[in-house]
Amino acid sequence: MKFFIDTADLAQIKEANDLGILDGVTTNPSLMAKVGISGEAAVTNHYKTIAELVDGDVSAEVVSTTFNEIIEEGKKLHAIHPNIVVKVPMIKDGIKALKWFSDNGIKTNCTLVFSAGQAILAAKAGANYVSPFIGRIDDSNWDGVQLIEEIAEIYNIQGYETEILAASIRSPLHIVKCAQAGANVVTSPLEPILGLLKHPLTDLGLAKFLEDAKKFK
Ligand code: G3P
Numbered sequence: 001m002k003f004f005i006d007t008a009d010l011a012q013i014k015e016a017n018d019l020g021i022l023d024g025v026t027t028n029p030s031l032m033a034k035v036g037i038s039g040e041a042a043v044t045n046h047y048k049t050i051a052e053l054v055d056g057d058v059s060a061e062v063v064s065t066t067f068n069e070i071i072e073e074g075k076k077l078h079a080i081h082p083n084i085v086v087k088v089p090m091i092k093d094g095i096k097a098l099k100w101f102s103d104n105g106i107k108t109n110c111t112l113v114f115s116a117g118q119a120i121l122a123a124k125a126g127a128n129y130v131s132p133f134i135g136r137i138d139d140s141n142w143d144g145v146q147l148i149e150e151i152a153e154i155y156n157i158q159g160y161e162t163e164i165l166a167a168s169i170r171s172p173l174h175i176v177k178c179a180q181a182g183a184n185v186v187t188s189p190l191e192p193i194l195g196l197l198k199h200p201l202t203d204l205g206l207a208k209f210l211e212d213a214k215k216f217k
Pocket of ligand 1: 136169187
């Protein structure tokens, strides 16, 4: 399973990248706004900085909702850097745009996916990634990980090549469960990634080893 970081915060991207386990980055308009990036020039520049920092796919989301506008915006995003993946919302014109990008060799990530039916449509349209939002599904009292399992089973049976990119991750356990459920990629904020490191027995065991090591120094 690949690890992407879900943020537009450069310091956090650098920290995850320095761990040596980062395969890519996902962003969205809310994450860009959170770090104070607005206006076309600043947004373009920020995507370029991220893409030059990380050796992997960087999802940049369109903010248009009609076919022609999505295509124009996606072409501009794609031109920023070869690693940019155009992130397109799961709407009717988005499906048409995913097919157009796929036919024209531009990589895509279909976002705001909350059902297996939507994931089937994204795969049929040729999306490279499909992004089910598992945390938001859990927030609505449904089971986000179960959706990953369902999509993985369907994609396996049908032989779809679209990669399942589990998004809206809230905890280290989400990451573990997504790996178990068959996600190809997990995109997570920094904290749950670092949370995977933690176990009290590791800390206690290390303290004891270091204490005992003093005896033979
Ligand atoms: O990038 C999309 C997704 O990961 C959003 O997560 O936490 O806003 O539900 P969240």
